[in-house]
Amino acid sequence: MSWWETPENTGDDEFDEYDEAAFRARPNPKGSRPRTKQRPEHKDALSARVLSVDRGRYLVLLDEDTPEERELTATRASQLRRKAVVTGDQVDLVGDTSGEDGTLARIVRVGERSTLLRRSADDTDQVERIIVANADQMVVVVAAANPEPRARLVDRYLVAALDARIKPILCITKTDLADPTEFLENFAGLDLDVVTSGSGSIPIDEITERLVGHSSVFVGHSGVGKSTLVNALVPDARRAIGRVNDVTGRGRHTSSSTESYRVRTPHGSGWVIDTPGVRSFGLGHVDPANILGAYTDLADIAERCPRGCTHLPDAPDCAIAEAVADGELGEGGAARLDSFHRLLQSVASSPKLGE
Numbered sequence: 231m232s233w234w235e236t237p238e239n240t241g242d243d244e245f246d247e248y249d250e251a252a253f254r255a256r257p258n259p260k261g262s263r264p265r266t267k268q269r270p271e272h273k274d275a276l277s278a279r280v281l282s283v284d285r286g287r288y289l290v291l292l293d294e295d296t297p298e299e300r301e302l303t304a305t306r307a308s309q310l311r312r313k314a315v316v317t318g319d320q321v322d323l324v325g326d327t328s329g330e331d332g333t334l335a336r337i338v339r340v341g342e343r344s345t346l347l348r349r350s351a352d353d354t355d356q357v358e359r360i361i362v363a364n365a366d367q368m369v370v371v372v373a374a375a376n377p378e379p380r381a382r383l384v385d386r387y388l389v390a391a392l393d394a395r396i397k398p399i400l401c402i403t404k405t406d407l408a409d410p411t412e413f414l415e416n417f418a419g420l421d422l423d424v425v426t427s428g429s430g431s432i433p434i435d436e437i438t439e440r441l442v443g444h445s446s447v448f449v450g451h452s453g454v455g456k457s458t459l460v461n462a463l464v465p466d467a468r469r470a471i472g473r474v475n476d477v478t479g480r481g482r483h484t485s486s487s488t489e490s491y492r493v494r495t496p497h498g499s500g501w502v503i504d505t506p507g508v509r510s511f512g513l514g515h516v517d518p519a520n521i522l523g524a525y526t527d528l529a530d531i532a533e534r535c536p537r538g539c540t541h542l543p544d545a546p547d548c549a550i551a552e553a554v555a556d557g558e559l560g561e562g563g564a565a566r567l568d569s570f571h572r573l574l575q576s577v578a579s580s581p582k583l584g585e
């Protein structure tokens with residue numbers, strides 16, 4: 231019923247530049263490793279993954295999964311002009327790629343991106359930002375209590391994920407403090423993959439299994455237990471906290487930058503991308519059609535809607551509302567319509583850029 235459950239739905243159109251028109255891309259069938267476009271210049275460039283970004287310095291990983299794998303620091307070549315380089319990007323490097331102390335490589339190209347998670351300017355931040363590139367899953371972390379969960383906040387994360395064609399997974403923490411059943415009813419209509427976690431019973435295996443072979447961006451509001459969760463999933467994440475960057479002389483975590491960690495299992499690895507700095511998601515850039523696209527069953531019915539139908543609760547003759555009222559979507563239809571309406575409304579209530 232949703233595109234993330236229908237494999238035949240994944241096309242192979244990809245995009246390169248941060249571009250409104252090209253943005254409606256589908257998940258890359260090659261998963262978290264997008265192809266890097268080869269261009270004639272810098273033939274000797276090496277390809278690398280951007281692990282984190284810190285004030286113009288990029289921590290990158292070279293020769294991933296080989297004995298030569300190494301982290302090094304890079305700057306951005308001036309020829310990239312204003313093109314953003316973000317965590318998760320696949321880039322081409324030239325210069326000193328030895329990774330030895332005090333060396334700096336140079337990023338000369340940014341590979342095509344399979345997805346781009348971004349947020350619009352909003353009341354907390356005047357600038358539109360790209361949060362992460364090439365993630366194919368979003369783990370939305372929300373506490374069952376302390377802080378009290380709010381469905382509207384989760385809705386905003388879900389909208390950002392669906393718009394970027396990133397599969398959302400809901401992770402409820404602190405289930406030792408409260409029973410999340412009632413809260414979860416809010417999402418009954420969305421076929422959402424849900425995992426629950428509580429003090430002393432973090433389901434590491436259950437979560438890790440979902441991370442292998444994927445690049446998963448973790449989002450959540452302060453205090454929900456996201457760091458606790460990431461540290462439990464990635465034992466060396468904690469160690470990375472104390473590590474000092476050779477070039478800047480600062481710890482990796484002294485800023486609120488987005489960081490990448492690898493989850494390893496005997497049958498594969500995955501990437502966890504933690505976003506400590508993300509406090510809110512402005513949704514002004516979101517096209518409501520992308521929300522409808524995530525509900526494949528509703529999208530089919532919407533073909534019968536009047537032209538220009540908003541599908542919102544006040545939309546006259548909306549075929550979706552009529553189908554639900556007629557029982558066409560079965561018992562869960564009302565919950566499904568309700569969640570769809572809520573997601574649409576969070577887009578509608580988000581200020582548009584320039585307003």
Ligand SMILES: Nc1nc2c(ncn2[C@@H]2O[C@H](COP(=O)(O)OP(=O)(O)OP(=O)(O)O)[C@@H](O)[C@H]2O)c(=O)[nH]1
Pocket residue numbers: 403404405406407427428429430450451452453454455456457458459506
């Ligand atoms: N009772 C209970 N407390 C938890 C659980 N997980 C985390 N905590 C506590 O919640 C508090 C916040 O946890 P963090 O992991 O720092 O939360 P965070 O989401 O990373 O928050 P920021 O660091 O502010 O971004 C800490 O005191 C944790 O010990 C849980 O499952 N149950």
Ligand SMILES: [Zn+2]
Pocket residue numbers: 532535536539540541542545547548549550551
């Ligand atoms: Zn409609």
